[in-house]
Amino acid sequence: MQKNKIISQLSEYAQNKLRACANEISMTVYETICESGAPVEFVYFPISGYLSVIQELDERQSIEVGLVGCEGYLGGELVVGLKNNPFKVVVQGEGLAWRLGAQDFLKIIKEDQEIKTTADRYCGFRLRQLGLSIACGHFHGIQARLAKWILMSQDRSESNEIVMTQEFISLMLGVRRVGISGIASEFRKKGLIDYTRGVLRVLNRVELERLACSCYEREKELHFQSLFHQVSRPSHDGEVL
Secondary structure, eight states: OOOSSHTEEEEEHHHHHHHOOOOEEEEOOEEEOOOSSBBBOOEEEEESEEEEEEEESSSSSSEEEEEEEETTTTTTGGGTTTOOOEEEEEEEEOOEEEEEEEEEEEHHHHHHHHHHHHHHHHHHHHHHHHHHHHHHHHHSSSSHHHHHHHHHHHHTTTTTEOOOOOHHHHHHTTTTTHHHHHHHHHHHHTTEEEETTEEEEEHHHHHHHHHHHHHHHHHHHHHHHHHSSOOOBBBSOOOOO
């Protein structure tokens, strides 16, 4: 379970508790993990794949409000008492994840303060990520947002090649496809990216970082603070180490 950064920061004892209830599953690109309003059935800790968290307004209007990869987990709604999914979640990058039943996860965080503290802290990061996403969509242009989104996707895929179509990108950014097509063509002409048959390849990350809005670095900073905040680890007999 070391490949998920949330789990890897836990003590071996806490990791073993999660491992005892988890199953490793495969996630297929564009697979719907959960629907908005449906009961929360599972908690996911991505290992190699990553997920798009989507706010739907109606059948034709939706926008991505977050990405979850091996740096985090999906299902934090349970920690704050929500029983239903507030968002739709789709697999953006195929890979593997550890999956726990919702009731098993609730039992674990009730029994283990270290795991609960870590889960709570990541929920705090996700709230800040959501706020950044709202502000970014309102104030920043499509070019800066597209550069940011490509970088965020590459970070989580840990590869220069990302499976995505222009139609999917326009859906995630909440803009018309023609707008994405024009900017993507500019990026391609400048040698920043290449794309063919639904696969986008990053060629010049440095220039993409220059073009991306400040939200990209801000989000990384917030997550670093969340991930590496010191957590007191209890010993096996309950004493705090």
